Amino acid sequence: MARGAPRPTGEAFNALPVAVDAMGGDNAPGEILAGARQVVEAGAVGVLLVGVPDQLGDLGGIPLLACTEVIGMDDDPGNGVRRKKDSSLVRAAEAVRDGQAMAMVSAGNTGATMASALLRMGRLPGVIRPAIATPIPDLKKAYPTVLLDAGANAETTVPMLVQFAQMGAAYSAERYGVTRPRVALLSIGEEKSKGTPLVKEAHAILAAGGNGDFDFVGNVEGRDFFDDQADVIVTDGFTGNVALKTLEGTLRFLMSTLTDILTRPEVADAAGVLFPHLLPLASTFDPEQTGGAMLLGVDGVCVISHGSSGSVAMVNAITVAHDVAVGGLVEAVASSVRPPTEG
Amino acid sequence: MARGAPRPTGEAFNALPVAVDAMGGDNAPGEILAGARQVVEAGAVGVLLVGVPDQLGDLGGIPLLACTEVIGMDDDPGNGVRRKKDSSLVRAAEAVRDGQAMAMVSAGNTGATMASALLRMGRLPGVIRPAIATPIPDLKKAYPTVLLDAGANAETTVPMLVQFAQMGAAYSAERYGVTRPRVALLSIGEEKSKGTPLVKEAHAILAAGGNGDFDFVGNVEGRDFFDDQADVIVTDGFTGNVALKTLEGTLRFLMSTLTDILTRPEVADAAGVLFPHLLPLASTFDPEQTGGAMLLGVDGVCVISHGSSGSVAMVNAITVAHDVAVGGLVEAVASSVRPPTEG
Numbered sequence: 001m002a003r004g005a006p007r008p009t010g011e012a013f014n015a016l017p018v019a020v021d022a023m024g025g026d027n028a029p030g031e032i033l034a035g036a037r038q039v040v041e042a043g044a045v046g047v048l049l050v051g052v053p054d055q056l057g058d059l060g061g062i063p064l065l066a067c068t069e070v071i072g073m074d075d076d077p078g079n080g081v082r083r084k085k086d087s088s089l090v091r092a093a094e095a096v097r098d099g100q101a102m103a104m105v106s107a108g109n110t111g112a113t114m115a116s117a118l119l120r121m122g123r124l125p126g127v128i129r130p131a132i133a134t135p136i137p138d139l140k141k142a143y144p145t146v147l148l149d150a151g152a153n154a155e156t157t158v159p160m161l162v163q164f165a166q167m168g169a170a171y172s173a174e175r176y177g178v179t180r181p182r183v184a185l186l187s188i189g190e191e192k193s194k195g196t197p198l199v200k201e202a203h204a205i206l207a208a209g210g211n212g213d214f215d216f217v218g219n220v221e222g223r224d225f226f227d228d229q230a231d232v233i234v235t236d237g238f239t240g241n242v243a244l245k246t247l248e249g250t251l252r253f254l255m256s257t258l259t260d261i262l263t264r265p266e267v268a269d270a271a272g273v274l275f276p277h278l279l280p281l282a283s284t285f286d287p288e289q290t291g292g293a294m295l296l297g298v299d300g301v302c303v304i305s306h307g308s309s310g311s312v313a314m315v316n317a318i319t320v321a322h323d324v325a326v327g328g329l330v331e332a333v334a335s336s337v338r339p340p341t342e343g
Numbered sequence: 344m345a346r347g348a349p350r351p352t353g354e355a356f357n358a359l360p361v362a363v364d365a366m367g368g369d370n371a372p373g374e375i376l377a378g379a380r381q382v383v384e385a386g387a388v389g390v391l392l393v394g395v396p397d398q399l400g401d402l403g404g405i406p407l408l409a410c411t412e413v414i415g416m417d418d419d420p421g422n423g424v425r426r427k428k429d430s431s432l433v434r435a436a437e438a439v440r441d442g443q444a445m446a447m448v449s450a451g452n453t454g455a456t457m458a459s460a461l462l463r464m465g466r467l468p469g470v471i472r473p474a475i476a477t478p479i480p481d482l483k484k485a486y487p488t489v490l491l492d493a494g495a496n497a498e499t500t501v502p503m504l505v506q507f508a509q510m511g512a513a514y515s516a517e518r519y520g521v522t523r524p525r526v527a528l529l530s531i532g533e534e535k536s537k538g539t540p541l542v543k544e545a546h547a548i549l550a551a552g553g554n555g556d557f558d559f560v561g562n563v564e565g566r567d568f569f570d571d572q573a574d575v576i577v578t579d580g581f582t583g584n585v586a587l588k589t590l591e592g593t594l595r596f597l598m599s600t601l602t603d604i605l606t607r608p609e610v611a612d613a614a615g616v617l618f619p620h621l622l623p624l625a626s627t628f629d630p631e632q633t634g635g636a637m638l639l640g641v642d643g644v645c646v647i648s649h650g651s652s653g654s655v656a657m658v659n660a661i662t663v664a665h666d667v668a669v670g671g672l673v674e675a676v677a678s679s680v681r682p683p684t685e686g
Contacts, residue, residue, distance in 0.1 A: 151531055186585060188494055195497055199581075222589035222591075223591055223592030225592055225596075238538065238542075242529060242530075242586050244565065246586045248566055250569070253568075254594065254597045254598075258601075261621060270612070270613035274614075
């Protein structure tokens with residue numbers, strides 16, 4: 001389908017495959033292909049691989065959108081997208097734009113994934129800047145908390161924060177079925193007087209309603225992530241990225257220290273007894289299980305899987321991409337973005 | 344000694360007690376007094392309690408600086424300090440200013456502790472704003488990493504960040520004996536092009552030398568706290584507070600989940616075997632053990648202990664306050680603060 005042609009809708013859209021960047025991530029292409037193969041074998045979701053044929057080997061019958069270039073993990077995102085027009089990332093985003101795929105998934109260069117999606121799919125009407133929404137598991141409820149912006153925008157304005165609240169609520173509703181999500185602002189104290197001028201102004205607007213289908217529950221702090229305080233936590237992309245990486249780094253540090261202890265020969269029997277008790281915790285916080293982060297605010301579904309994704313992460317990311325695309329995430333985000341003074 | 348009189352120096356200074364806010368914290372006055380008593384009984388460090396006599400009971404012979412007011416945990420810091428001139432926090436800060444104590448320690452209202460220290464002790468010459476320096480244990484080295492600003496200044500400028508690097512390095516050297524501390528900026532990528540304009544400008548100045556007795560090692564990310572990347576991590580007070588609370592909240596969440604698992608009756612034997620192996624980890628990250636945060640940049644030693652401090656935390660906080668006061672922390676911080684363009 002050519003650029004600019006109307007996208008398929010209804011059943012035709014639902015029959016589209018998910019475009020998967022076969023070249024992106026630390027374990028590409030092996031683990032990416034393995035994940036794609038598992039999805040295709042399961043039968044419910046179609047995959048369109050995007051990659052350089054020479055580097056892929058046997059695709060097991062999965063369709064390929066062939067390209068000639070790869071944007072590396074260390075390439076500058078802007079330059080990469082501008083110069084490598086025939087790269088797997090750019091072609092995957094074009095496949096969504098041109099109605100060849102319902103969504104794109106990449107475990108590659110995060111910045112270049114965002115830039116490809118933004119430049120090729122375009123922003124949804126009224127969206128100031130897209131944001132990265134990342135799910136954070138919370139054992140106190142049945143579904144994750146959504147943190148955004150997790151790093152798309154180092155600099156953020158008040159209207160952007162208000163839109164993040166709107167888009168994040170639409171995502172929580174669509175992906176996790178939360179009827180009226182609780183939205184909080186990340187700050188350094190619960191009182192509305194706490195934080196930067198940015199946070200205080202956004203607080204005032206959101207407290208006045210924010211014109212969204214959500215309940216604003218005020219500020220939360222860094223210690224509240226696992227405490228069922230909110231369904232959506234809104235912050236600027238600098239703070240969000242630092243908080244997310246601090247959380248992930250602390251989890252990884254403790255999990256690996258614990259693993260070191262449990263694998264000492266002298267505690268082998270005890271570790272064996274505890275293993276089944278620890279498994280649900282390890283599984284909940286396994287980065288392979290989250291399904292990846294979502295770029296909200298672009299005109300298409302774009303899932304950003306972590307760089308170290310294995311086949312399990314790819315299966316989850318592709319499945320999530322399919323499910324939210326069919327569920328109408330893009331339409332829900334588009335209609336969530338309204339001027340906060342309205343209605 | 345009256346206000347404005349020259350402070351004792353040398354042996355006379357070293358013989359001064361540490362002023363301890365007996366009214367501050369969730370467990371005041373019981374645990375505060377218990378901690379003070381342990382310190383005094385050990386014999387090496389003197390304590391001057393500051394509090395409301397009626398509310399304290401038997402002091403076991405520890406000297407008391409009596410006052411009539413208390414700034415509560417929820418009081419507004421600025422108003423509290425302005426209106427409650429005879430509060431334990433304000434009197435403790437005055438005791439340091441007036442040469443009656445070598446240092447102050449409080450587990451009370453953090454904002455009011457900072458305000459009392461700032462307004463009564465004053466800033467050191469050249470210091471733009473004091474910052475809170477918090478130790479973060481790192482199992483990969485023998486001493487903690489210092490994070491600052493952990494929340495004193497929600498809004499921070501480039502010259503402030505450069506001073507935080509200088510003061511943090513002086514603190515790491517004085518408290519942990521690090522000869523030439525490695526200083527890093529907290530950002531959202533290792534490259535100097537990553538982050539807000541604030542971070543990028545500070546990076547350029549620090550990379551050019553920063554005029555301090557430290558080595559600038561560039562940016563670190565939130566995931567690097569436990570990875571022996573730096574001895575001092577510098578950031579604005581908003582990001583620092585969010586990162587610290589995220590780190591603490593994640594640790595507490597995992598520790599408490601683990602405790603829940605280990606106390607299940609069916610794993611009692613296995614838990615007993617593992618307990619001695621887990622103890623060093625639990626002890627390293629026990630908030631009672633860190634000795635509290637330090638307010639750097641004021642003309643006196645001010646230790647901010649966490650609100651839930653028990654007697655062990657107070658013993659550690661009082662001991663740390665004594666040791667850095669005798670070691671010359673204030674003088675070291677004062678001489679660390681230099682214009683970055685010099686020498």
